[in-house]
Amino acid sequence: MPNIPEGATVAMIEHRVPFFETDAMRIVHHANYIRWFELARIEWLDRYDEPYKDIYERDIHYATTHVHAEYAASARFDDVVQIHTWLEWVRGASLCMAYSIDRGDDHLVSGWTEHAAVTGDGRVRRIGKENRERMKKHALATPSIAPQR
Amino acid sequence: MPNIPEGATVAMIEHRVPFFETDAMRIVHHANYIRWFELARIEWLDRYDEPYKDIYERDIHYATTHVHAEYAASARFDDVVQIHTWLEWVRGASLCMAYSIDRGDDHLVSGWTEHAAVTGDGRVRRIGKENRERMKKHALATPSIAPQR
Amino acid sequence: MPNIPEGATVAMIEHRVPFFETDAMRIVHHANYIRWFELARIEWLDRYDEPYKDIYERDIHYATTHVHAEYAASARFDDVVQIHTWLEWVRGASLCMAYSIDRGDDHLVSGWTEHAAVTGDGRVRRIGKENRERMKKHALATPSIAPQR
Amino acid sequence: MPNIPEGATVAMIEHRVPFFETDAMRIVHHANYIRWFELARIEWLDRYDEPYKDIYERDIHYATTHVHAEYAASARFDDVVQIHTWLEWVRGASLCMAYSIDRGDDHLVSGWTEHAAVTGDGRVRRIGKENRERMKKHALATPSIAPQR
Structure with missing residues (x-):
């Protein structure tokens, strides 16, 4: 079953596994799930x-500072997977998303990523107040699988 | 400086950053460092x-079960980076490698990965005794950045 | 406008450009369009x-033997593109698909690919008669942008 | 044998095939050879x-306008391949490179790519005279596998 904490505000996208994401073990290469996190995060x-x-066009980027993934089972060519994501926490200049990747009732991967808000030249910048307030409403009261900072 | 614990048996490879590994932030996309871990691990x-x-041709694979990465700074197009790796620990059917990715004295990324020995059809198998004994000599006495299991 | 010949039997998929497909020119890296061809082909x-x-599970693969692509304009992060494909021709053990990648009315890329039917160990095999007959009905009378063989 | 025309000024790089470049046919996915072209071109x-x-840092880019590849045989995990490239022709604002990818005496892939010199915002720009003159000395008298323009 998807590994989603109670109270999470979840976005989900479906993804059909292309052949080019498989590797010679005939499963999806593990680095591709990190890319899938990004699909759901956006x-x-x-x-x-x-x-x-719109954020990107203002030259603000949520640069990835931490990635964590735990693989329970593998996706294969042409599987349809669901990539769930929610906000664990948001702070002045950073945020943390968590993920559950599933193929129906089969849980495949859990993980979390942290991001720093930076400008195009790499300087850390506070997340705009409006964005931060909006996100805060959707953050978990207590992080589920990511470390609190 | 590279983030390498004392006593580690380190393999290092150099990698020149290709254009296709960059993204629209003009830095290497964060998922590519996970691929670089693999280059060094091999x-x-x-x-x-x-x-x-040779292991692969006996249909044994070190399937990735955990990935963790912390990004301190970014590589850019045409940078030459050093990817260092060492064995944190090895057990009956699993092993854990850690990594320091650096551009000379600039430390870029630290991380670790865990792997389960599996056959091509995904069943867990003990690592051959000879391989395990050989690896054990190179494991750290105490894991440096990865969790003990 | 999409570059599609009259009489073509077209399949189309939409694709939203992920960040990880962009490069440091802030456009989609040219090799990714070759991957997109595959999405539409399937x-x-x-x-x-x-x-x-199903073909793959019988251990038959349409191994790619030729790729040709002409790039008129670039896709960017978060664009929604349409990848159109149709069958140019099919022969005993090979087939040729052509492609038009578009962002609405903006034509981005034209191309074609040829494929040989092979078994998992790389030996060429005739395409099953039933499959070949079914495909033939959808082939162009005269190839549009690919060479006749 | 490598498919290199007489008189070509050739650059060659060696590449050891990483696991993540393979696909579920247990061969290198065909789109990766297009990336390898880029490694050799640079x-x-x-x-x-x-x-x-240096060209990139002046905000000049050789945007890819055509890609052509013919696949004779496949590379596999851990193969060491040689990627040869040479200049077919150079014109005012464009150039054409050709490629032979080989594994020792086994020829794997031939191809060519065309590129337009553009600024970061995508406008075509003449190649600097100095660069063009320097490249011209190394161009083939008559293109070998690419079309003349």
């Missing part, structure tokens, strides 16, 4: 904060 | 245990 | 011949 | 024209 921002494209 | 096995190609 | 087979997953 | 520019990093 969907979450679109729905609950602000389209990431 | 080099380590070649040097200190047994060429992974 | 959709075409599903709709007009037989799900590629 | 090496060629470094050696015979000007480091591409």
